[in-house]
Amino acid sequence: MSRTDRVEGTSIHRPPSIDRMANWPALAPLIDKVGRAPVVDALRAWAEARRGHADVGDAAACARWCEEKLASLAHPSQRRVFNLTGTVLHTNLGRALLAEEAIEAAVAAMRTPTTLEYDLADGGRGERDDHIAPWLCRLTGAEAATAVNNNAGAVLLALAALAAGREVIVSRGELIEIGGAFRIPDIMARAGCRLVEVGTTNRTHLKDYAAAIGPDTAAIMKVHPSNYAVQGFTSSVPAAELVPLAHEKGLPVIEDLGSGTLVDLETWGLPHEPTAREAVAAGIDVVTFSGDKLLGGPQAGLLVGKRSCIERIAKNPLKRALRLDKVRLAGLEATLRLYAAPERLVMRLPTIRTLARPAAEIHAQAERLLPAFAQVLGAAWQAGIRPVRGQIGSGALPVDLLPSFALTAKGRGLNGLAAALRALPIPVIGRIEDDTLLLDLRTLDDEAAFVAQLDRLAP
Numbered sequence: 179m180s181r182t183d184r185v186e187g188t189s190i191h192r193p194p195s196i197d198r199m200a201n202w203p204a205l206a207p208l209i210d211k212v213g214r215a216p217v218v219d220a221l222r223a224w225a226e227a228r229r230g231h232a233d234v235g236d237a238a239a240c241a242r243w244c245e246e247k248l249a250s251l252a253h254p255s256q257r258r259v260f261n262l263t264g265t266v267l268h269t270n271l272g273r274a275l276l277a278e279e280a281i282e283a284a285v286a287a288m289r290t291p292t293t294l295e296y297d298l299a300d301g302g303r304g305e306r307d308d309h310i311a312p313w314l315c316r317l318t319g320a321e322a323a324t325a326v327n328n329n330a331g332a333v334l335l336a337l338a339a340l341a342a343g344r345e346v347i348v349s350r351g352e353l354i355e356i357g358g359a360f361r362i363p364d365i366m367a368r369a370g371c372r373l374v375e376v377g378t379t380n381r382t383h384l385k386d387y388a389a390a391i392g393p394d395t396a397a398i399m400k401v402h403p404s405n406y407a408v409q410g411f412t413s414s415v416p417a418a419e420l421v422p423l424a425h426e427k428g429l430p431v432i433e434d435l436g437s438g439t440l441v442d443l444e445t446w447g448l449p450h451e452p453t454a455r456e457a458v459a460a461g462i463d464v465v466t467f468s469g470d471k472l473l474g475g476p477q478a479g480l481l482v483g484k485r486s487c488i489e490r491i492a493k494n495p496l497k498r499a500l501r502l503d504k505v506r507l508a509g510l511e512a513t514l515r516l517y518a519a520p521e522r523l524v525m526r527l528p529t530i531r532t533l534a535r536p537a538a539e540i541h542a543q544a545e546r547l548l549p550a551f552a553q554v555l556g557a558a559w560q561a562g563i564r565p566v567r568g569q570i571g572s573g574a575l576p577v578d579l580l581p582s583f584a585l586t587a588k589g590r591g592l593n594g595l596a597a598a599l600r601a602l603p604i605p606v607i608g609r610i611e612d613d614t615l616l617l618d619l620r621t622l623d624d625e626a627a628f629v630a631q632l633d634r635l636a637p
Contacts (some may be wrong), residue, residue, distance in 0.1 A: 264568030264618035287508035292629035326500035332479030337369035341396035367413020417460035429465035446534035474529030475513035
C-alpha cells in the first residue's frame with residue numbers, strides 16, 4: 179500500500195497522494211460525519227506525521243488516527259453535565275433549566291416559518307414584542323413591555339433611549355459589578371450617559387438625590403444589589419419616597435432588579451426577593467430584569483413600565499441590535515404563560531421546583547446514593563453525607579442559603595477525584611470545601627443516569 183524508495187540502502191516510506199487517501203473506503207464514514215475538507219486537512223497532518231513510517235499507507239490506521247484527531251468536530255462542544263455545585267442558577271452551567279412547555283415551543287419555532295413579525299389579520303407586518311408584551315403587562319401590572327437579549331442589554335437600552343448625553347443619578351451603594359467585571363458605570367458610559375453619584379457606600383438619603391438634580395438631569399436610577407449585601411449602619415431610599423421626588427421634577431425612575439421575579443418566593447418558604455409587580459406598583463417608570471434567572475425562562479432582558487417610556491425605548495435604534503429571535507421569544511412566551519397558574523409553578527417550572535425542594539427529600543436521595551458511591555470510591559476514600567447550604571446563584575439572594583445535603587468524599591488527591599468526575603460520560607461538577615469533595619444533590623433530577631455511570635469512575 180505504501181510506496182518505498184531506496185536511498186543508500188535504506189527504505190523510505192512515502193505516503194500516497196492526498197486525493198488517493200481521501201478516497202479510501204475506510205475514511206468514507208468519517209467524511210460523511212464531518213465533511214471532506216476537515217478530513218483532507220487531517221490527511222495532510224497524517225502524511226507529515228507518519229512520513230517515513232511503514233504504516234503511512236495503512237488505510238485502517240490512518241482512518242483511526244484521523245477520527246481521533248477530528249473527534250471534537252463530530253460532537254457538540256456544549257455537553258450535558260450534572261450541576262452538583264450547590265448553586266442552582268449557575269451562570270457557567272447555563273442558569274435556568276427550561277420547562278418542557280418552553281422547550282417544545284422553541285423547537286416548534288425552529289422547524290417552521292412563524293408569525294414572528296406577521297399580522298395574520300391584515301396580512302401586513304407585525305411586531306415581535308406582541309408575543310410577550312401582553313403577558314408581561316398582565317403579570318406585572320405595567321402599561322407596556324418589551325424584551326432584549328439580556329438584562330445588561332435592557333439597562334443599556336433604557337439608558338440610551340431615555341438619558342443619552344445627559345446625567346443619571348445613582349446612589350454610590352448601588353454601583354454594582356456583575357460577573358465578568360461588568361459594571362453599572364461602564365454600562366452608563368456606553369449608553370452615552372454621565373453618572374452622578376450621590377450618598378455614600380452604606381447610606382444614601384432622599385436629600386442627596388434632591389440636591390443632585392439639575393437642569394441636565396435625565397433620570398434617576400435604582401439598582402437592586404442582587405449579588406451582595408451591605409449590612410449594619412445602612413440607609414437607602416425606597417421607591418415610595420424616590421418616585422414622588424423624581425416625578426415632581428419631571429424625571430423618570432429606572433430600576434434594575436437584576437435577577438428579578440414575577441412571584442413572591444415566600445410562597446415556597448424562600449426569602450423575599452423584590453418582584454417586578456412591586457416595582458411597577460411603586461410607580462417606577464422602567465423596570466428591568468432577567469429572563470433566565472428566577473423567572474426560569476430563556477436568556478432575555480425584560481423591560482416593563484410606563485407606556486411613554488417603553489415606546490421611546492422600543493423606537494431606539496439599539497433595540498434592533500439587541501432584539502430576541504423567534505426561538506427565544508417562543509420559549510419566553512411559553513414560560514410566561516405558566517405564570518397564569520402560579521399555584522402550579524412548583525410542578526411545571528424546573529427553577530421553582532428545584533429551589534422549593536424539601537431538604538428531607540434531598541437527604542433521602544443522598545441515603546439511596548451513598549452505598550453505590552462508596553463502593554465505587556473504594557477503601558482509599560471515606561464517603562459520607564453532609565448537611566450543606568447552597569446558593570440560588572446568578573446574583574439572587576446572595577446571603578440567603580438553601581439547606582441541602584451532599585455526598586462527600588475525603589482522602590488524598592481530591593483534585594484528581596474531581597477531574598475523574600468531570601471525565602465521566604455526563605460530567606459531574608461538584609465543589610471542594612474544607613478538604614472534602616461535595617456533591618450537593620439539590621439539583622440532581624436524574625438519579626438513574628447518575629448511578630448508571632458511577633462504575634466508570636476511576637479516581
